Amino acid sequence: xxxxxxxxxxxxxxxxxxxxxxxxxxxxxxxxxxxxxxxxxxxxxxxxxxxxxxxxxxxxxxxxxxxxxxxxxxxxxxxxxxxxxxxxxxxxxxxxxxxxxxxxxxxxxxxxxxxxxxxxxxxxxxxxxxxxxxxxxxxxxxxxxxxxxxxxxxxxxxxxxxxxxxx
Numbered sequence: 001x002x003x004x005x006x007x008x009x010x011x012x013x014x015x016x017x018x019x020x021x022x023x024x025x026x027x028x029x030x031x032x033x034x035x036x037x038x039x040x041x042x043x044x045x046x047x048x049x050x051x052x053x054x055x056x057x058x059x060x061x062x063x064x065x066x067x068x069x070x071x072x073x074x075x076x077x078x079x080x081x082x083x084x085x086x087x088x089x090x091x092x093x094x095x096x097x098x099x100x101x102x103x104x105x106x107x108x109x110x111x112x113x114x115x116x117x118x119x120x121x122x123x124x125x126x127x128x129x130x131x132x133x134x135x136x137x138x139x140x141x142x143x144x145x146x147x148x149x150x151x152x153x154x155x156x157x158x159x160x161x162x163x164x165x166x167x
Contacts, residue, residue, distance in 0.1 A: 004091060007100035009083050013059040014046035014106045016140075016158060017069065022166035024140050025067070025111070027120060027132030042138075042146040044158075046104065055105040063109070065128040067120055067135070071113025075165045078106040082154045104154065108162040140166040 017025040026042045047062035049055055056074075063069050085101040086094055120132040138146070140163050144155040 004088055004100055007091070007098070009101050009103040010095055010099040011049040011055075012046055012102040012104045013049055013055050013062055014044055014104045014154075014158070015059050015063050016044055016106065016108045016162050016165075017063065017067075017072065017111050018075070018108065018140075018162075018165055019111050019137055021137070022140070023137035024143060024166070025069075025118075025135060026138045026143065026146060027066070027135040030131055030133045040146065040148040043148075043151070044143070049105075056107070059105070059107045065124045066131050067118055068123045068125070069111065069113065069118055071111060071117055072109040073112055075108040075110055076162065077108070078158065078161050081105050082157055084151050084154050087150060106154075106158050106161070108165050110165070 019025070024044065026044055029041045029043060045063050045066045047058070047066065049058040053061075060070075060072075063072070081103045083101060083103040086099075091097055091100065118135065120135050121130050123130060140159055143159055144152050147155045
């Protein structure tokens with residue numbers, strides 16, 4: 001069995017979608033071994049980068065696959081990739097035990113559409129399985145307290161980088 005320290009990070013993208021009022025989109029995950037309670041089951045849209053895929057198109061694809069959102073404009077990005085480790089006790093349950101965590105490229109986007117565009121129950125026109133059970137707009141400063149604790153340092157950095165777009 002591969003040692004935890006020798007496992008690679010899964011390449012991933014994340015997006016902070018801000019509405020016109022400067023509030024961020026968050027969704028409550030439907031499932032996952034890493035979700036320890038209902039308070040910390042909220043997160044921003046994120047997902048894996050396919051082999052050979054560039055991060056920016058991957059971010060737009062993941063956003064659409066999870067929320068049906070297409071009406072966005074890019075505001076900024078975190079210059080480097082941010083990484084987190086998952087707890088060792090769930091390594092075998094997450095991503096079939098192939099990764100120790102994720103390395104993420106984060107983007108800030110402004111939602112320019114109508115909220116009727118957002119569909120988390122049949123995302124991507126129903127072509128994708130729902131990953132969120134519910135969603136809401138949330139003040140940016142509240143986000144780190146809603147994410148599972150092992151992802152909190154990444155969320156703190158994303159909030160620090162992107163809070164200027166929420167003002």
